[in-house]
Amino acid sequence: MTFANIAIIGLGLQGGSIGLAVREFLPESRTRGYDLSAQHRARAAERRLVDEVCTTAAEAVRDADLVIFCVPPGVMGIAAEQVRAGLPANALVSDVGSSKQAVAKALGDALPEHVVIPAHPVAGTENSGPDAGFAHLFRNRWCIVTPPAKVDMVKLSGLVSFWEALGANVEIMTAEHHDLVLAVTSHLPHLIAYTIVGTASDLEDVTQSEVIKYSAGGFRDFTRIAASDPTMWRDVFLSNKEAVLTMLQRFTEDLTALQRAIRIGDGDQLFDHFARTRAIRRSIIEEGQDDARPDFGRGDHEGR
Ligand SMILES: NC(=O)C1=CN([C@@H]2O[C@H](COP(=O)(O)OP(=O)(O)OC[C@H]3O[C@@H](n4cnc5c(N)ncnc54)[C@H](O)[C@@H]3O)[C@@H](O)[C@H]2O)C=CC1
Numbered sequence: 001m002t003f004a005n006i007a008i009i010g011l012g013l014q015g016g017s018i019g020l021a022v023r024e025f026l027p028e029s030r031t032r033g034y035d036l037s038a039q040h041r042a043r044a045a046e047r048r049l050v051d052e053v054c055t056t057a058a059e060a061v062r063d064a065d066l067v068i069f070c071v072p073p074g075v076m077g078i079a080a081e082q083v084r085a086g087l088p089a090n091a092l093v094s095d096v097g098s099s100k101q102a103v104a105k106a107l108g109d110a111l112p113e114h115v116v117i118p119a120h121p122v123a124g125t126e127n128s129g130p131d132a133g134f135a136h137l138f139r140n141r142w143c144i145v146t147p148p149a150k151v152d153m154v155k156l157s158g159l160v161s162f163w164e165a166l167g168a169n170v171e172i173m174t175a176e177h178h179d180l181v182l183a184v185t186s187h188l189p190h191l192i193a194y195t196i197v198g199t200a201s202d203l204e205d206v207t208q209s210e211v212i213k214y215s216a217g218g219f220r221d222f223t224r225i226a227a228s229d230p231t232m233w234r235d236v237f238l239s240n241k242e243a244v245l246t247m248l249q250r251f252t253e254d255l256t257a258l259q260r261a262i263r264i265g266d267g268d269q270l271f272d273h274f275a276r277t278r279a280i281r282r283s284i285i286e287e288g289q290d291d292a293r294p295d296f297g298r299g300d301h302e303g304r
């Protein structure tokens with residue numbers, strides 16, 4: 001099953017990248033897009049992120065057989081309500097939200113008559129808006145698809161093929177499992193980055209010049225992550241609250257254990273811990289899941 005008319009709601013990093021990637025990898029498909037911001041619509045048209053930028057959401061979904069919501073997690077339901085009037089009955093509804101249970105519920109509540117199959121491309125950057133997108137964002141990255149227990153298999157396989165055509169490797173799991181895994185691999189790291197950059201800034205009377213001067217160290221990586229979009233990340237934490245709080249509890253216990261090892265001078269514990277984490281990093285690189293690969297996302301994008 002291929003999609004002839006794809007509607008993209010939200011023309012920022014994700015929506016723009018999908019539009020550009022469809023033009024490059026699925027040239028037979030036609031794309032229409034809508035964004036709430038008139039400024040973003042104008043810029044999306046200038047960059048030709050989609051074939052046609054529409055001034056209403058209902059117009060963008062006209063004739064669509066696939067609609068992908070690419071808006072912050074907290075407004076998925078509102079955005080879905082905006083397309084209801086114009087959405088063809090047979091259209092598949094999907095999204096790219098970073099949390100899945102809450103987003104699936106919001107989309108399902110707003111569009112109860114439609115097939116909804118949520119997805120999450122685990123591919124992004126700290127940049128947002130219509131200037132941030134690029135066609136190769138999804139190349140060699142995971143896209144996690146979280147179908148409901150009873151699902152239209154033809155539409156599911158169509159969605160899997162769609163993401164594979166854009167270069168992604170697709171994994172299927174429940175929304176609940178997704179939210180737990182991503183809480184520790186993505187959401188918690190962002191929370192830690194937001195915290196450390198805030199802490200350093202609060203100490204700025206003492207350290208301001210040093211923070212800038214020595215930011216080529218590990219701190220620089222944290223500032224990149226902590227520059228990520230505030231609206232989106234506020235919504236991620238609020239929409240995946242339970243899983244994030246569970247993982248934060250575990251993290252806090254492990255941090256306290258390291259804190260104690262430092263206080264009592266237990267060098268063996270520190271060494272063993274750091275040796276274990278180094279091995280994890282090396283295994284990630286061996287599996288080819290690392291952004292630092294020479295060919296990753298380069299060429300048409302300088303934002304990383
Ligand atoms: N930033 C990242 O690295 C990743 C983000 N995601 C998910 O993708 C989704 C979109 O994120 P980005 O593209 O990064 O954000 P973005 O901020 O670049 O784009 C979102 C766009 O949605 C528009 N918008 C807001 N409310 C709207 C509405 N009601 N109707 C239509 N347009 C509306 C905004 O004007 C903006 O242009 C989020 O749910 C996020 O969790 C998923 C993977 C990676």
Ligand SMILES: O=C(O)C(=O)Cc1ccc(O)cc1
Pocket residue numbers: 097098121122123124125126186225
């Ligand atoms: O920029 C980074 O390091 C990211 O981690 C990008 C990212 C942000 C949110 C997601 O749901 C998936 C990927």
